[in-house]
Amino acid sequence: MAFALMPTAVAAKNIVLASENKRKFFLNGSKLRLQVVKRRNLNFKTPLEFYTYLMNLLCYVKKAGIDIGARTIYIRNISPDESRDLREALGKIGIVRNYLPLLNKVLIEFESVCDADRLGVWYSLLKQATGHKLSRVEIPHSGFTSLPPRLPHKALPDSDVAVDGAAVPTEDVIIPQRSTSPYWITMTTNPFVFPTVAPWFTIPEYLTVREPDDIEKAQSQGSTFSTIMLTGLPEGNYRQEDVAKLVWRYFPDQTVQTLYYNIIVLSLQRRAFVFFNSWDACCDFARDYLKDPVTVGEWRLGIHIVLQDVHPGSSEESMYRSMMKWSSTHVPQSESLEDRLFKQDF
Incomplete structure:
Protein backbone atom coordinates (compact mmCIF):
# COMPACT_ATOMS: atom_id res chain seq x y z
CA MET A 1 0.00 0.00 0.00
CA ALA A 2 1.23 3.49 -0.86
CA PHE A 3 -0.28 6.97 -0.75
CA ALA A 4 0.29 9.90 -3.12
CA LEU A 5 -1.13 13.36 -2.48
CA MET A 6 -2.15 14.86 -5.84
CA PRO A 7 -2.25 18.65 -6.37
CA THR A 8 -5.95 18.70 -7.33
CA ALA A 9 -9.02 16.45 -7.39
CA VAL A 10 -8.95 16.56 -11.21
CA ALA A 11 -5.35 15.32 -11.25
CA ALA A 12 -6.30 12.45 -8.93
CA LYS A 13 -9.22 11.49 -11.19
CA ASN A 14 -7.09 11.65 -14.34
CA ILE A 15 -4.32 9.41 -13.03
CA VAL A 16 -6.83 6.79 -11.87
CA LEU A 17 -8.56 6.83 -15.27
CA ALA A 18 -5.21 6.56 -17.02
CA SER A 19 -4.29 3.52 -14.95
CA GLU A 20 -7.54 1.81 -15.95
CA ASN A 21 -7.44 2.66 -19.64
CA LYS A 22 -4.38 3.41 -21.73
CA ARG A 23 -1.59 3.17 -19.17
CA LYS A 24 -0.92 0.35 -16.77
CA PHE A 25 1.12 0.91 -13.63
CA PHE A 26 3.65 -1.78 -12.70
CA LEU A 27 6.29 -2.05 -9.99
CA ASN A 28 8.84 -4.87 -10.26
CA GLY A 29 6.42 -6.82 -12.43
CA SER A 30 3.41 -6.35 -10.17
CA LYS A 31 0.40 -4.49 -11.50
CA LEU A 32 -0.73 -1.65 -9.27
CA ARG A 33 -4.31 -0.64 -8.66
CA LEU A 34 -5.04 3.04 -8.09
CA GLN A 35 -7.98 4.29 -6.05
CA VAL A 36 -9.07 7.69 -4.83
CA VAL A 37 -9.32 7.82 -1.04
CA LYS A 38 -12.89 8.82 -0.24
CA ARG A 39 -12.43 11.10 2.71
CA ARG A 40 -12.92 14.82 3.13
CA ASN A 41 -10.04 17.07 4.17
CA LEU A 42 -7.46 14.35 3.68
CA ASN A 43 -4.35 16.48 4.05
CA PHE A 44 -1.61 15.05 6.24
CA LYS A 45 0.24 18.04 7.66
CA THR A 46 2.10 16.08 10.34
CA PRO A 47 3.46 12.54 10.75
CA LEU A 48 0.96 12.03 13.59
CA GLU A 49 -2.02 12.72 11.31
CA PHE A 50 -0.68 10.24 8.73
CA TYR A 51 0.06 7.62 11.39
CA THR A 52 -3.37 8.00 12.99
CA TYR A 53 -5.07 7.65 9.60
CA LEU A 54 -3.14 4.48 8.74
CA MET A 55 -3.88 2.94 12.11
CA ASN A 56 -7.59 3.67 11.70
CA LEU A 57 -7.51 1.93 8.31
CA LEU A 58 -5.97 -1.10 9.99
CA CYS A 59 -8.54 -1.02 12.84
CA TYR A 60 -5.72 -0.49 15.33
CA VAL A 61 -6.88 -0.14 18.93
CA LYS A 62 -5.26 2.98 20.34
CA LYS A 63 -4.11 3.23 23.94
CA ALA A 64 -6.27 5.56 26.01
CA GLY A 65 -4.72 8.96 26.62
CA ILE A 66 -3.71 12.01 24.66
CA ASP A 67 0.06 11.57 24.55
CA ILE A 68 0.28 9.33 21.48
CA GLY A 69 2.44 11.90 19.68
CA ALA A 70 4.93 12.13 22.57
CA ARG A 71 5.09 8.32 22.67
CA THR A 72 5.77 7.99 18.94
CA ILE A 73 9.14 8.30 17.17
CA TYR A 74 9.46 8.97 13.44
CA ILE A 75 12.68 7.85 11.72
CA ARG A 76 13.57 8.70 8.12
CA ASN A 77 16.44 7.69 5.81
CA ILE A 78 16.59 4.20 7.30
CA SER A 79 17.19 1.20 5.04
CA PRO A 80 15.21 -2.07 5.31
CA ASP A 81 18.27 -3.82 6.80
CA GLU A 82 18.76 -1.04 9.36
CA SER A 83 15.05 -1.17 10.15
CA ARG A 84 15.33 -4.88 10.97
CA ASP A 85 18.40 -4.28 13.15
CA LEU A 86 16.61 -1.48 14.97
CA ARG A 87 13.62 -3.70 15.62
CA GLU A 88 15.89 -6.18 17.40
CA ALA A 89 17.47 -3.43 19.50
CA LEU A 90 14.07 -2.07 20.52
CA GLY A 91 13.39 -5.20 22.56
CA LYS A 92 16.10 -4.09 25.01
CA ILE A 93 15.15 -0.40 25.02
CA GLY A 94 11.45 -0.25 25.83
CA ILE A 95 7.96 -1.63 25.41
CA VAL A 96 6.78 -1.10 21.84
CA ARG A 97 3.03 -0.93 21.17
CA ASN A 98 3.33 -0.65 17.42
CA TYR A 99 6.15 -0.81 14.87
CA LEU A 100 5.18 0.51 11.43
CA PRO A 101 7.93 0.19 8.80
CA LEU A 102 7.51 2.17 5.58
CA LEU A 103 9.86 2.65 2.63
CA ASN A 104 13.01 4.17 4.18
CA LYS A 105 10.92 5.28 7.16
CA VAL A 106 9.56 3.79 10.35
CA LEU A 107 7.05 4.95 12.95
CA ILE A 108 7.44 3.49 16.45
CA GLU A 109 4.75 3.90 19.09
CA PHE A 110 5.98 3.11 22.59
CA GLU A 111 3.97 2.13 25.64
CA SER A 112 4.96 5.30 27.50
CA VAL A 113 6.79 8.59 27.03
CA CYS A 114 9.57 7.19 29.22
CA ASP A 115 10.10 4.31 26.78
CA ALA A 116 10.28 6.83 23.93
CA ASP A 117 12.89 8.84 25.85
CA ARG A 118 15.21 5.85 25.92
CA LEU A 119 15.35 5.48 22.14
CA GLY A 120 16.58 9.06 21.77
CA VAL A 121 19.18 8.54 24.49
CA TRP A 122 20.24 5.26 22.86
CA TYR A 123 20.92 7.09 19.58
CA SER A 124 22.88 9.79 21.44
CA LEU A 125 25.24 7.17 22.88
CA LEU A 126 26.05 5.38 19.61
CA LYS A 127 29.73 5.39 18.63
CA GLN A 128 29.01 5.67 14.91
CA ALA A 129 26.61 8.33 13.67
CA THR A 130 23.78 7.03 11.50
CA GLY A 131 22.32 8.65 8.41
CA HIS A 132 18.88 8.53 9.98
CA LYS A 133 16.71 11.53 10.75
CA LEU A 134 15.16 10.97 14.17
CA SER A 135 12.27 13.01 15.52
CA ARG A 136 9.66 12.75 18.22
CA VAL A 137 6.23 13.24 16.69
CA GLU A 138 5.24 15.64 19.49
CA ILE A 139 7.37 17.34 22.14
CA PRO A 140 6.56 16.09 25.68
CA HIS A 141 5.47 18.87 28.03
CA SER A 142 4.73 18.75 31.74
CA GLY A 143 3.68 21.40 34.22
CA PHE A 144 5.23 19.78 37.28
CA THR A 145 8.68 18.77 38.50
CA SER A 146 9.90 15.89 36.38
CA LEU A 147 10.38 12.35 37.57
CA PRO A 148 13.79 10.67 37.17
CA PRO A 149 14.47 8.61 34.03
CA ARG A 150 12.75 5.24 34.26
CA LEU A 151 14.89 2.12 33.74
CA PRO A 152 17.78 4.27 32.45
CA HIS A 153 20.13 1.30 32.00
CA LYS A 154 17.95 0.14 29.09
CA ALA A 155 19.01 3.21 27.11
CA LEU A 156 22.64 2.03 26.98
CA PRO A 157 23.67 0.53 23.61
CA ASP A 158 25.68 -2.68 23.56
CA SER A 159 29.32 -2.02 24.44
CA ASP A 160 30.58 -2.74 20.91
CA VAL A 161 28.50 0.09 19.39
CA ALA A 162 28.46 2.55 22.33
CA VAL A 163 30.79 5.52 22.77
CA ASP A 164 33.62 5.12 25.25
CA GLY A 165 32.45 5.79 28.78
CA ALA A 166 28.75 5.77 27.86
CA ALA A 167 26.73 6.50 30.99
CA VAL A 168 23.20 7.38 32.04
CA PRO A 169 21.76 8.88 35.25
CA THR A 170 20.76 6.60 38.08
CA GLU A 171 17.10 5.87 38.67
CA ASP A 172 17.20 7.23 42.23
CA VAL A 173 18.46 10.73 41.33
CA ILE A 174 16.49 13.53 43.03
CA ILE A 175 15.23 16.03 40.46
CA PRO A 176 15.54 19.69 41.53
CA GLN A 177 12.33 21.58 42.18
CA ARG A 178 10.83 23.48 39.20
CA SER A 179 12.61 21.27 36.66
CA THR A 180 9.96 20.68 33.98
CA SER A 181 10.04 19.11 30.53
CA PRO A 182 10.79 19.28 27.73
CA TYR A 183 14.55 18.89 27.96
CA TRP A 184 16.77 18.29 24.95
CA ILE A 185 19.69 15.91 24.57
CA THR A 186 22.32 16.28 21.86
CA MET A 187 23.26 13.54 19.41
CA THR A 188 25.20 13.04 16.18
CA THR A 189 22.06 11.87 14.37
CA ASN A 190 20.06 14.46 12.41
CA PRO A 191 18.53 16.82 13.64
CA PHE A 192 21.17 16.61 16.42
CA VAL A 193 18.80 17.30 19.34
CA PHE A 194 16.01 15.17 20.78
CA PRO A 195 13.32 16.21 23.32
CA THR A 196 12.82 14.15 26.49
CA VAL A 197 10.30 14.12 29.31
CA ALA A 198 12.92 13.25 31.94
CA PRO A 199 16.27 14.98 32.60
CA TRP A 200 18.99 12.67 31.25
CA PHE A 201 21.86 14.99 32.17
CA THR A 202 24.14 15.10 35.21
CA ILE A 203 22.66 16.73 38.30
CA PRO A 204 25.26 17.76 40.91
CA GLU A 205 24.76 17.43 44.64
Whole structure:
Protein backbone atom coordinates (compact mmCIF):
# COMPACT_ATOMS: atom_id res chain seq x y z
CA MET A 1 0.00 0.00 0.00
CA ALA A 2 1.23 3.49 -0.86
CA PHE A 3 -0.28 6.97 -0.75
CA ALA A 4 0.29 9.90 -3.12
CA LEU A 5 -1.13 13.36 -2.48
CA MET A 6 -2.15 14.86 -5.84
CA PRO A 7 -2.25 18.65 -6.37
CA THR A 8 -5.95 18.70 -7.33
CA ALA A 9 -9.02 16.45 -7.39
CA VAL A 10 -8.95 16.56 -11.21
CA ALA A 11 -5.35 15.32 -11.25
CA ALA A 12 -6.30 12.45 -8.93
CA LYS A 13 -9.22 11.49 -11.19
CA ASN A 14 -7.09 11.65 -14.34
CA ILE A 15 -4.32 9.41 -13.03
CA VAL A 16 -6.83 6.79 -11.87
CA LEU A 17 -8.56 6.83 -15.27
CA ALA A 18 -5.21 6.56 -17.02
CA SER A 19 -4.29 3.52 -14.95
CA GLU A 20 -7.54 1.81 -15.95
CA ASN A 21 -7.44 2.66 -19.64
CA LYS A 22 -4.38 3.41 -21.73
CA ARG A 23 -1.59 3.17 -19.17
CA LYS A 24 -0.92 0.35 -16.77
CA PHE A 25 1.12 0.91 -13.63
CA PHE A 26 3.65 -1.78 -12.70
CA LEU A 27 6.29 -2.05 -9.99
CA ASN A 28 8.84 -4.87 -10.26
CA GLY A 29 6.42 -6.82 -12.43
CA SER A 30 3.41 -6.35 -10.17
CA LYS A 31 0.40 -4.49 -11.50
CA LEU A 32 -0.73 -1.65 -9.27
CA ARG A 33 -4.31 -0.64 -8.66
CA LEU A 34 -5.04 3.04 -8.09
CA GLN A 35 -7.98 4.29 -6.05
CA VAL A 36 -9.07 7.69 -4.83
CA VAL A 37 -9.32 7.82 -1.04
CA LYS A 38 -12.89 8.82 -0.24
CA ARG A 39 -12.43 11.10 2.71
CA ARG A 40 -12.92 14.82 3.13
CA ASN A 41 -10.04 17.07 4.17
CA LEU A 42 -7.46 14.35 3.68
CA ASN A 43 -4.35 16.48 4.05
CA PHE A 44 -1.61 15.05 6.24
CA LYS A 45 0.24 18.04 7.66
CA THR A 46 2.10 16.08 10.34
CA PRO A 47 3.46 12.54 10.75
CA LEU A 48 0.96 12.03 13.59
CA GLU A 49 -2.02 12.72 11.31
CA PHE A 50 -0.68 10.24 8.73
CA TYR A 51 0.06 7.62 11.39
CA THR A 52 -3.37 8.00 12.99
CA TYR A 53 -5.07 7.65 9.60
CA LEU A 54 -3.14 4.48 8.74
CA MET A 55 -3.88 2.94 12.11
CA ASN A 56 -7.59 3.67 11.70
CA LEU A 57 -7.51 1.93 8.31
CA LEU A 58 -5.97 -1.10 9.99
CA CYS A 59 -8.54 -1.02 12.84
CA TYR A 60 -5.72 -0.49 15.33
CA VAL A 61 -6.88 -0.14 18.93
CA LYS A 62 -5.26 2.98 20.34
CA LYS A 63 -4.11 3.23 23.94
CA ALA A 64 -6.27 5.56 26.01
CA GLY A 65 -4.72 8.96 26.62
CA ILE A 66 -3.71 12.01 24.66
CA ASP A 67 0.06 11.57 24.55
CA ILE A 68 0.28 9.33 21.48
CA GLY A 69 2.44 11.90 19.68
CA ALA A 70 4.93 12.13 22.57
CA ARG A 71 5.09 8.32 22.67
CA THR A 72 5.77 7.99 18.94
CA ILE A 73 9.14 8.30 17.17
CA TYR A 74 9.46 8.97 13.44
CA ILE A 75 12.68 7.85 11.72
CA ARG A 76 13.57 8.70 8.12
CA ASN A 77 16.44 7.69 5.81
CA ILE A 78 16.59 4.20 7.30
CA SER A 79 17.19 1.20 5.04
CA PRO A 80 15.21 -2.07 5.31
CA ASP A 81 18.27 -3.82 6.80
CA GLU A 82 18.76 -1.04 9.36
CA SER A 83 15.05 -1.17 10.15
CA ARG A 84 15.33 -4.88 10.97
CA ASP A 85 18.40 -4.28 13.15
CA LEU A 86 16.61 -1.48 14.97
CA ARG A 87 13.62 -3.70 15.62
CA GLU A 88 15.89 -6.18 17.40
CA ALA A 89 17.47 -3.43 19.50
CA LEU A 90 14.07 -2.07 20.52
CA GLY A 91 13.39 -5.20 22.56
CA LYS A 92 16.10 -4.09 25.01
CA ILE A 93 15.15 -0.40 25.02
CA GLY A 94 11.45 -0.25 25.83
CA ILE A 95 7.96 -1.63 25.41
CA VAL A 96 6.78 -1.10 21.84
CA ARG A 97 3.03 -0.93 21.17
CA ASN A 98 3.33 -0.65 17.42
CA TYR A 99 6.15 -0.81 14.87
CA LEU A 100 5.18 0.51 11.43
CA PRO A 101 7.93 0.19 8.80
CA LEU A 102 7.51 2.17 5.58
CA LEU A 103 9.86 2.65 2.63
CA ASN A 104 13.01 4.17 4.18
CA LYS A 105 10.92 5.28 7.16
CA VAL A 106 9.56 3.79 10.35
CA LEU A 107 7.05 4.95 12.95
CA ILE A 108 7.44 3.49 16.45
CA GLU A 109 4.75 3.90 19.09
CA PHE A 110 5.98 3.11 22.59
CA GLU A 111 3.97 2.13 25.64
CA SER A 112 4.96 5.30 27.50
CA VAL A 113 6.79 8.59 27.03
CA CYS A 114 9.57 7.19 29.22
CA ASP A 115 10.10 4.31 26.78
CA ALA A 116 10.28 6.83 23.93
CA ASP A 117 12.89 8.84 25.85
CA ARG A 118 15.21 5.85 25.92
CA LEU A 119 15.35 5.48 22.14
CA GLY A 120 16.58 9.06 21.77
CA VAL A 121 19.18 8.54 24.49
CA TRP A 122 20.24 5.26 22.86
CA TYR A 123 20.92 7.09 19.58
CA SER A 124 22.88 9.79 21.44
CA LEU A 125 25.24 7.17 22.88
CA LEU A 126 26.05 5.38 19.61
CA LYS A 127 29.73 5.39 18.63
CA GLN A 128 29.01 5.67 14.91
CA ALA A 129 26.61 8.33 13.67
CA THR A 130 23.78 7.03 11.50
CA GLY A 131 22.32 8.65 8.41
CA HIS A 132 18.88 8.53 9.98
CA LYS A 133 16.71 11.53 10.75
CA LEU A 134 15.16 10.97 14.17
CA SER A 135 12.27 13.01 15.52
CA ARG A 136 9.66 12.75 18.22
CA VAL A 137 6.23 13.24 16.69
CA GLU A 138 5.24 15.64 19.49
CA ILE A 139 7.37 17.34 22.14
CA PRO A 140 6.56 16.09 25.68
CA HIS A 141 5.47 18.87 28.03
CA SER A 142 4.73 18.75 31.74
CA GLY A 143 3.68 21.40 34.22
CA PHE A 144 5.23 19.78 37.28
CA THR A 145 8.68 18.77 38.50
CA SER A 146 9.90 15.89 36.38
CA LEU A 147 10.38 12.35 37.57
CA PRO A 148 13.79 10.67 37.17
CA PRO A 149 14.47 8.61 34.03
CA ARG A 150 12.75 5.24 34.26
CA LEU A 151 14.89 2.12 33.74
CA PRO A 152 17.78 4.27 32.45
CA HIS A 153 20.13 1.30 32.00
CA LYS A 154 17.95 0.14 29.09
CA ALA A 155 19.01 3.21 27.11
CA LEU A 156 22.64 2.03 26.98
CA PRO A 157 23.67 0.53 23.61
CA ASP A 158 25.68 -2.68 23.56
CA SER A 159 29.32 -2.02 24.44
CA ASP A 160 30.58 -2.74 20.91
CA VAL A 161 28.50 0.09 19.39
CA ALA A 162 28.46 2.55 22.33
CA VAL A 163 30.79 5.52 22.77
CA ASP A 164 33.62 5.12 25.25
CA GLY A 165 32.45 5.79 28.78
CA ALA A 166 28.75 5.77 27.86
CA ALA A 167 26.73 6.50 30.99
CA VAL A 168 23.20 7.38 32.04
CA PRO A 169 21.76 8.88 35.25
CA THR A 170 20.76 6.60 38.08
CA GLU A 171 17.10 5.87 38.67
CA ASP A 172 17.20 7.23 42.23
CA VAL A 173 18.46 10.73 41.33
CA ILE A 174 16.49 13.53 43.03
CA ILE A 175 15.23 16.03 40.46
CA PRO A 176 15.54 19.69 41.53
CA GLN A 177 12.33 21.58 42.18
CA ARG A 178 10.83 23.48 39.20
CA SER A 179 12.61 21.27 36.66
CA THR A 180 9.96 20.68 33.98
CA SER A 181 10.04 19.11 30.53
CA PRO A 182 10.79 19.28 27.73
CA TYR A 183 14.55 18.89 27.96
CA TRP A 184 16.77 18.29 24.95
CA ILE A 185 19.69 15.91 24.57
CA THR A 186 22.32 16.28 21.86
CA MET A 187 23.26 13.54 19.41
CA THR A 188 25.20 13.04 16.18
CA THR A 189 22.06 11.87 14.37
CA ASN A 190 20.06 14.46 12.41
CA PRO A 191 18.53 16.82 13.64
CA PHE A 192 21.17 16.61 16.42
CA VAL A 193 18.80 17.30 19.34
CA PHE A 194 16.01 15.17 20.78
CA PRO A 195 13.32 16.21 23.32
CA THR A 196 12.82 14.15 26.49
CA VAL A 197 10.30 14.12 29.31
CA ALA A 198 12.92 13.25 31.94
CA PRO A 199 16.27 14.98 32.60
CA TRP A 200 18.99 12.67 31.25
CA PHE A 201 21.86 14.99 32.17
CA THR A 202 24.14 15.10 35.21
CA ILE A 203 22.66 16.73 38.30
CA PRO A 204 25.26 17.76 40.91
CA GLU A 205 24.76 17.43 44.64
CA TYR A 206 22.63 20.36 45.77
CA LEU A 207 20.36 21.79 48.45
CA THR A 208 17.17 23.61 47.43
CA VAL A 209 16.64 27.02 49.04
CA ARG A 210 13.10 27.15 50.46
CA GLU A 211 13.72 28.98 53.74
CA PRO A 212 16.57 30.85 55.49
CA ASP A 213 17.67 27.76 57.41
CA ASP A 214 18.53 26.05 54.11
CA ILE A 215 21.28 28.60 53.50
CA GLU A 216 22.81 27.79 56.88
CA LYS A 217 22.53 24.05 56.25
CA ALA A 218 24.43 24.41 52.97
CA GLN A 219 27.28 26.49 54.40
CA SER A 220 29.67 23.71 55.38
CA GLN A 221 29.90 22.42 51.79
CA GLY A 222 28.45 25.21 49.69
CA SER A 223 30.74 27.96 50.98
CA THR A 224 33.67 26.27 49.24
CA PHE A 225 32.09 26.73 45.80
CA SER A 226 29.64 29.68 46.10
CA THR A 227 27.57 28.30 43.23
CA ILE A 228 23.83 28.51 42.57
CA MET A 229 21.90 26.31 40.15
CA LEU A 230 18.79 27.93 38.65
CA THR A 231 16.05 25.63 37.35
CA GLY A 232 12.79 26.18 35.52
CA LEU A 233 14.02 28.40 32.68
CA PRO A 234 11.58 28.90 29.78
CA GLU A 235 11.76 26.77 26.65
CA GLY A 236 12.96 29.77 24.65
CA ASN A 237 12.58 33.46 23.85
CA TYR A 238 15.16 34.72 26.32
CA ARG A 239 18.83 35.68 26.21
CA GLN A 240 21.94 35.27 28.33
CA GLU A 241 21.43 38.85 29.51
CA ASP A 242 17.94 38.03 30.82
CA VAL A 243 19.46 35.52 33.22
CA ALA A 244 22.46 37.71 34.00
CA LYS A 245 20.34 40.65 35.14
CA LEU A 246 18.90 38.47 37.92
CA VAL A 247 22.32 38.22 39.58
CA TRP A 248 24.27 41.12 38.07
CA ARG A 249 24.23 43.37 41.12
CA TYR A 250 25.88 40.67 43.23
CA PHE A 251 29.08 40.86 41.13
CA PRO A 252 31.56 43.68 41.88
CA ASP A 253 33.21 43.31 38.45
CA GLN A 254 30.47 43.54 35.84
CA THR A 255 32.48 42.60 32.75
CA VAL A 256 32.08 40.45 29.66
CA GLN A 257 34.23 37.85 31.41
CA THR A 258 31.70 37.77 34.25
CA LEU A 259 28.77 37.54 31.85
CA TYR A 260 30.05 34.51 29.97
CA TYR A 261 32.22 32.66 32.51
CA ASN A 262 30.41 33.23 35.81
CA ILE A 263 26.93 32.72 34.38
CA ILE A 264 26.50 29.53 32.36
CA VAL A 265 23.09 29.01 30.78
CA LEU A 266 22.27 25.49 29.56
CA SER A 267 19.13 26.28 27.61
CA LEU A 268 18.57 22.70 26.37
CA GLN A 269 18.44 21.59 30.01
CA ARG A 270 16.43 24.63 31.14
CA ARG A 271 18.89 25.43 33.93
CA ALA A 272 21.81 27.74 34.61
CA PHE A 273 24.80 27.87 36.94
CA VAL A 274 25.95 31.07 38.63
CA PHE A 275 29.48 31.15 40.07
CA PHE A 276 29.64 33.96 42.64
CA ASN A 277 32.91 35.55 43.71
CA SER A 278 32.22 34.92 47.39
CA TRP A 279 29.96 32.98 49.74
CA ASP A 280 28.57 36.27 51.08
CA ALA A 281 27.38 37.29 47.60
CA CYS A 282 25.89 33.84 47.09
CA CYS A 283 23.99 34.08 50.39
CA ASP A 284 22.81 37.63 49.64
CA PHE A 285 21.24 36.43 46.40
CA ALA A 286 19.61 33.45 48.13
CA ARG A 287 18.15 35.60 50.93
CA ASP A 288 16.81 38.15 48.45
CA TYR A 289 15.25 35.33 46.45
CA LEU A 290 13.28 34.21 49.51
CA LYS A 291 11.85 37.72 49.80
CA ASP A 292 11.25 38.22 46.08
CA PRO A 293 11.60 35.10 43.85
CA VAL A 294 13.27 35.68 40.48
CA THR A 295 11.61 35.06 37.12
CA VAL A 296 12.51 34.94 33.44
CA GLY A 297 9.48 36.05 31.53
CA GLU A 298 6.54 34.46 33.30
CA TRP A 299 8.61 31.54 34.58
CA ARG A 300 9.47 31.52 38.26
CA LEU A 301 12.83 29.89 38.86
CA GLY A 302 13.96 27.52 41.57
CA ILE A 303 17.36 28.10 43.20
CA HIS A 304 19.65 25.44 44.61
CA ILE A 305 23.02 25.77 46.34
CA VAL A 306 25.51 23.43 44.66
CA LEU A 307 27.52 21.30 47.08
CA GLN A 308 30.32 20.17 44.77
CA ASP A 309 32.81 21.70 42.35
CA VAL A 310 31.25 22.22 38.91
CA HIS A 311 33.29 25.25 37.82
CA PRO A 312 33.90 25.07 34.06
CA GLY A 313 37.35 26.64 34.02
CA SER A 314 38.52 29.79 32.28
CA SER A 315 38.95 28.72 28.64
CA GLU A 316 36.55 27.80 25.86
CA GLU A 317 37.94 24.26 25.71
CA SER A 318 37.56 23.55 29.43
CA MET A 319 34.11 25.15 29.45
CA TYR A 320 32.99 23.01 26.52
CA ARG A 321 34.29 19.84 28.16
CA SER A 322 32.51 20.74 31.39
CA MET A 323 29.21 21.45 29.64
CA MET A 324 29.43 18.16 27.76
CA LYS A 325 30.14 16.37 31.04
CA TRP A 326 27.11 17.99 32.70
CA SER A 327 25.08 16.97 29.64
CA SER A 328 26.29 13.34 29.89
CA THR A 329 27.58 13.77 26.33
CA HIS A 330 30.73 12.13 24.96
CA VAL A 331 33.46 14.37 23.50
CA PRO A 332 35.24 12.43 20.71
CA GLN A 333 38.97 12.92 20.12
CA SER A 334 39.25 15.19 23.13
CA GLU A 335 42.99 15.70 22.64
CA SER A 336 42.42 17.66 19.38
CA LEU A 337 39.41 19.59 20.64
CA GLU A 338 41.17 22.97 20.51
CA ASP A 339 41.68 22.62 16.74
CA ARG A 340 38.07 21.58 16.09
CA LEU A 341 36.05 23.79 18.43
CA PHE A 342 34.14 26.68 16.89
CA LYS A 343 32.51 29.38 19.02
CA GLN A 344 29.78 31.66 17.70
CA ASP A 345 28.64 34.72 19.64
CA PHE A 346 25.11 35.98 19.04
